[in-house]
Amino acid sequence: xxxxxxxxxxxxxxxxxxxxxxxxxxxxxxxxxxxxxxxxxxxxxxxxxxxxxxxxxxxxxxxxxxxxxxxxxxxxxxxxxxxxxxxxxxxxxxxxxxxxxxxxxxxxxxxxxxxxxxxxxxxxxxxxxxxxxxxxxxxxxxxxxxxxxxxxxxxxxxxxxxxxxxxxxxxxxxxxxxxxxxxxxxxxxxxxxxxxxxxxxxxxxxxxxxxxxxxxxxxxxxxxxxxxxxxxxxxxxxxxxxxxxxxxxxxxxxxxxxxxxxxxxxxxxxxxxxxxxxxxxxxxxxxxxxxxxxxxxxxxxxxxxxxxxxxxxxxxxxxxxxxxxxxxxxxxxxxxxxxxxxxxxxxxxxxxxxxxxxxxxxxxxxxxxxxxxxxxxxxxxxxxxxxxxxxxxxxxxxxxx
Numbered sequence: 133x134x135x136x137x138x139x140x141x142x143x144x145x146x147x148x149x150x151x152x153x154x155x156x157x158x159x160x161x162x163x164x165x166x167x168x169x170x171x172x173x174x175x176x177x178x179x180x181x182x183x184x185x186x187x188x189x190x191x192x193x194x195x196x197x198x199x200x201x202x203x204x205x206x207x208x209x210x211x212x213x214x215x216x217x218x219x220x221x222x223x224x225x226x227x228x229x230x231x232x233x234x235x236x237x238x239x240x241x242x243x244x245x246x247x248x249x250x251x252x253x254x255x256x257x258x259x260x261x262x263x264x265x266x267x268x269x270x271x272x273x274x275x276x277x278x279x280x281x282x283x284x285x286x287x288x289x290x291x292x293x294x295x296x297x298x299x300x301x302x303x304x305x306x307x308x309x310x311x312x313x314x315x316x317x318x319x320x321x322x323x324x325x326x327x328x329x330x331x332x333x334x335x336x337x338x339x340x341x342x343x344x345x346x347x348x349x350x351x352x353x354x355x356x357x358x359x360x361x362x363x364x365x366x367x368x369x370x371x372x373x374x375x376x377x378x379x380x381x382x383x384x385x386x387x388x389x390x391x392x393x394x395x396x397x398x399x400x401x402x403x404x405x406x407x408x409x410x411x412x413x414x415x416x417x418x419x420x421x422x423x424x425x426x427x428x429x430x431x432x433x434x435x436x437x438x439x440x441x442x443x444x445x446x447x448x449x450x451x452x453x454x455x456x457x458x459x460x461x462x463x464x465x466x467x468x469x470x471x472x473x474x475x476x477x478x479x480x481x482x483x484x485x486x487x488x489x490x491x492x493x494x495x496x497x498x499x500x501x502x503x504x505x506x507x508x509x510x511x512x513x514x515x516x517x518x519x520x521x522x523x524x525x526x527x528x529x530x531x532x533x
Contacts, residue, residue: 135166135501138508141214142171143229144222145203149173149187152390152421153245153286153302154222159185161497162504170214172207176387200225208232217508220284224248224270227277234280239511243284244294248274250414254336282507284500289417289440300500302421304428305493324378325352325403325470328431330393331422333360333368333383338409338436341456343368345406346375348463351470352403353378357393360384397429403469403476407435408456419444424491426451427483432476434465450483 142159149155155171163169163185175189190206193199208229211219219233220241227242234240252267283297290297333339333356345354360368362385372379382388405426409415417440426433433451435441445451452468454461469476 135505136168138167138218139214139216140167140169140218140220140504141211141216142169142220142222143207143211143226144171144173145190145199145207145226146223147173148387148389149176149179149189150181150389151222152305154243156305156390157302157493157497158220158243158300158500161493161500164497165501165504167504170216172210174203204229218504224274227274230281231277239507240281241284241507242278242281243286244290244297245286247287247290247293247414247418249293250412254412254414284503287418298499298503300496300503301419302424303491303493303496304421304424304487306428306488323351325349325466326401327352327354327404327406327434327466328396328400328402328426329354329356329358329406329422330388330396330425331358331420333358333364333381335364336410336412336414338407338456339364339368340371341408341410341462342406343371343379344459345462345466346372346378348459349466352466353380354406355380355396355400356382357388357396358383359387393425397425397431402429402431403466404434404451405429405431407433407441408454408462409436409438410456411436411438416440424487427480427491428487430480430484432469432479432483434462434469448482448486450479450486 140162142154144151144154147154149171154173159169159171168186170186170188172188172190174192176192188210190203190210193203204225207226211229211233216238218239218241219230220243221227221230222243222245230240230242249267249271252270253263255263258266283294285291285294285297285299286302288299288301291299327345329342331337339360342354342356345352360381360383365381365384368381369376369379405422407420407422415436416438419440423433423435423441423444427448427450433445435445435451435453436456437453442453445453452465454465456462
């Protein structure tokens with residue numbers, strides 16, 4: 133199917149203009165496939181990029197209520213004016229917009245980045261009965277508003293909740309300049325081993341656990357590259373205490389772009405990548421994007437021993453899963469990698485090979501492009517879908533004779 137004249141509009145009122153999944157993976161991949169791609173996104177003053185896709189900015193609003201009401205209306209107005217073949221939304225607050233955009237001659241895709249139902253239950257600043265009510269309310273509203281939408285799933289386990297969804301997984305982009313060809317850990321026993329954490333930093337992503345690591349081992353430093361609220365950074369420094377000189381937080385109060393993180397993977401001499409999250413229902417089944425980035429960079433992983441996480445690192449023999457609440461297990465894992473650099477290097481190579489062969493965005497991009505073609509045929513050009521099905525049935529009958 134020729135995608136040259138097919139117009140696609142991706143919409144977010146929440147995410148950064150250069151969000152890795154939305155911009156670098158989905159939008160650029162669709163552009164390369166021939167689609168005419170537009171991205172509607174909140175404006176960011178610090179973003180200067182020459183892009184092959186059309187980026188339309190809407191006003192960024194700090195107030196959540198104003199964002200949900202005013203930004204949503206602004207996004208709807210811009211989206212309608214574009215008269216696209218496919219609209220692709222990335223935030224649950226845009227479900228009403230999606231419902232209003234859906235008509236007989238187009239396709240609307242709802243990209244599910246998170247397990248929002250369990251995410252709401254993580255918000256400890258709300259009383260539990262309120263969280264439960266909001267979670268159930270969201271589940272009902274999402275089911276109603278997404279009834280006629282195509283569902284794009286960022287995680288495999290989302291299939292349990294959305295059996296009709298299409299998995300387009302958040303695997304890393306393979307670029308030669310971000311793939312290491314050697315494990316750069318310094319072999320000098322007197323040097324400080326460096327541990328890296330990438331992505332947003334929060335308490336439910338293990339901020340407190342990671343902050344205490346310098347206290348467990350005098351010869352390690354921990355480096356964070358991801359957005360971290362200033363108040364949380366202060367808390368982490370308090371946890372580290374007099375060891376905070378070996379705690380480095382590079383994203384205090386700011387978004388850390390993908391290319392900056394890629395440079396750290398490329399140039400750093402890291403012992404391992406970290407993902408020591410406390411046990412929560414929200415993260416138990418997730419395969420974190422950072423896992424595949426660490427693997428792509430040739431780094432072994434030290435992560436929580438959640439069943440899905442443990443299965444991943446053991447399947448590819450690319451890291452060590454430990455009880456995140458057991459300091460002894462964490463310390464032993466760090467010591468093992470420090471004392472066995474050849475094994476650490478082998479884990480890194482194993483992970484890297486798995487990403488190169490299977491767990492990469494190239495495979496997912498092809499899947500996204502093919503799926504777009506299928507849903508266009510089914511929804512926008514049903515006569516093509518009908519002819520395709522008839523020819524397919526005729527071919528099956530011919531083979532049976």
